[in-house]
Amino acid sequence: MMLAGILGLQYEFRWSVLWESPYGYWLLQGFKNTIVLSLLAWAIALLLGIALGLLRTAPWRLPRAIATAYVEFFRNTPLLVQLFFWYFAVPQILPAGPVRDAINSLNLDTPILTLNFEFLAALAGLGVYTSARVGETIRAGIQSIPRQQTEAALSSGLSLIQVYRHVLIPVGFRIVIPPMATEFLSIFKNSSLAVTIGFAEVTFQTQQVNSYTFKGLEAVTAATLIYLAISLTIAAFMNRMEHRYAIPGLIARGAVRE
Amino acid sequence: MAAAIEFKQVNKWFGKLHVLRDITLAIQPGEVVVVCGPSGSGKSTLIRCVNRLEPIQSGDVVVLGQSLTSPGVNFSQLRSQVGMVFQAFNLYPHMNALENIVLAPMKVKGLSRAEAEKIAVALLERVGIPEKAGQYPAHLSGGQQQRVAIARALAMQPKIMLFDEPTSALDPEMINEVLEVMTDLAREGMTMVVVTHEMGFAKRVSHRIVFMDEGQVVEEGKPETFFAAPRSERTKLFLSKILVH
């Protein structure tokens, strides 16, 4: 359809499909599901990612090795494959029985969204994948602090935990605000892959509108604008964060990279 | 009276590199010792062994009566009695001068903020920059940063102060302001081990000079004899290089 329009074959725009019932409602539902999935996945990614990033800089060999393996595995395999893995393979690890069946066929209506395994698999996949990327970012941030900074803190009598708590984490986290903003933006864009395991986010609803109205160009334009709006909002928010938590005289560059 | 710091046949390797060879050295309470030597001679490593920033492979280091190689040593507690000042200042960049100084007294000694700040203000006064309390490190000159770093180390009321080339990263016009603070500290009776190339400071302030080369203590002596009549060829060579400019 889009191609036809560009090639000069007659294509009549009908922007009203975007707010006509039920298509406008579908798009709004998709938008809401994209936001819910992305924000919850981001919460998981932050929690896991921070723990991973810190463990990777810590002087304990075994936890460090485990964290490194985790990060390298999930960071270096395609998200699409991971989503299929979570959706089709993970529940089958459980022994056949009522528990596994309940997980597979989960279908619970909540005020926010329909809680089903499509959503849970998308959440786990997106959260875990992004946690590996967040972990890597945190590690890089902590390790960019000169080693002597740690030694100075240790030599004043602070324990290693205190050094992390009062020096490495506050400094490291401020350094990584711009790359973290990029990861935060990415999680919204990556959430569109959840369509492949049947989660009805905004890309899914765009395709639905297209298949019912053959107005693909309008639907894709709407999706693009939605993603753009999300990205710009986050960029503005993270820019404020960066300025607010800037280390005086050190990080005053501004502008979230994207 | 027991020595403040005692090295007993200390050996240390970095991989295959033998950086400290059979070091035996005692530093008395109230003594100011300057350690000098060419780069790579092991002098920085030597003082980093005192507060266990570097572990050793054989021998023993006894600090304030505590053997560092005995099991169950509380390094945090030991380090709170041994202050250290680094070449690169290493102030915490996200804290202002005052916050830099009060962190350890509050977190390690459990002082209240008010108590810690009282000490900090007094120390900033003592190092000559009371007006910089609210400034962040990036807004201070190198000399000012190093003086804050000294104040930070002193805030723990240590019994020993270690200085690892404290003036090497400074512009020449700032070296004196730091050396003056160190001189005052020495006059007040602080036990100090100073790795430095500032031979003027060594002559004026130190009680003893230790010359190291290739991981060994080559020569040690009082400043007057060390400079006037060095015994070893290596010391002579080093002094001829360092005193020319």
Added chain:
Amino acid sequence: MRKSLSVFLTVLVMLASAAPALAETVLEKITRTGVLTAGTRTASIPFAFINEKNEWIGFSIDFLEAVRARLEKKLGKPIKLDKKEVTPQTRIPLVANRTIDLECGSTTYTRGRDETVDFTINFFFTGSQLLVKKGSGIKTLADVAGKRVGATQGTTNEKALRAQQPRADVVTFMDHAAGFLALEQGKIVAYVTDGILLAGLAAKARSPKDYEVVGDFFSKDPYSCIVPENDSKWRDFVNHALMELIDSGKYFEMYDKWFGEKGVVAYPMSAQVRNYMLMQSMPE
């Protein structure tokens, strides 16, 4: 996309077919040459496909053979069947420009396509149905209300499902393989697409006996042969060949050979379809 492509192809076809269309009818041509040139598919199991012995066989090809036999009887001379491979993209243009005399494979009769070419009566009838695990208790579309049902996103089957069973929780998949896996794992209780494709999915399963295709069609997919536009003698000839097969019962034998319990894809004929086929046959 599909729509614009078909517009493009239509224009192409009209240009290509303008001249020879007036020349001679298909029956006149076959009488002259002694050859029936037919298009069919090569991988549309079990309609027309090449098997492991490299034989080009199938339900539709059996029908082509029947058309050839009827030609021999009618013309009183031997007729050779010359099979040409077609694809969904080429089948309509090749009939329209008379490269082939007819196409029998697995082509759905739609009114849109009927603008460009003609269609015979239906030789096969399928439509949206449900693939379920045996013993699930699901027999009709009504039984899946409030249950999770799978479909491929953007297909006519998905739309029909949503329209006719709005109370089903529809879960969409990128392809049939993913949908079938979800059914196997119990993520959905039924998977929806054309019944014959469902039968094909079940046939490929580890244990085909555990699955069954159930329910009446809730969308239509009638298969017909394509014949050239405006050659009613030829279209009648092919239609009558099929009617004779239906009347003689040979059609049902052919169906059973390919779609019966021992056939290539088990898709037993429903009473609904049997009736429909019988009704398609007009009195002599």
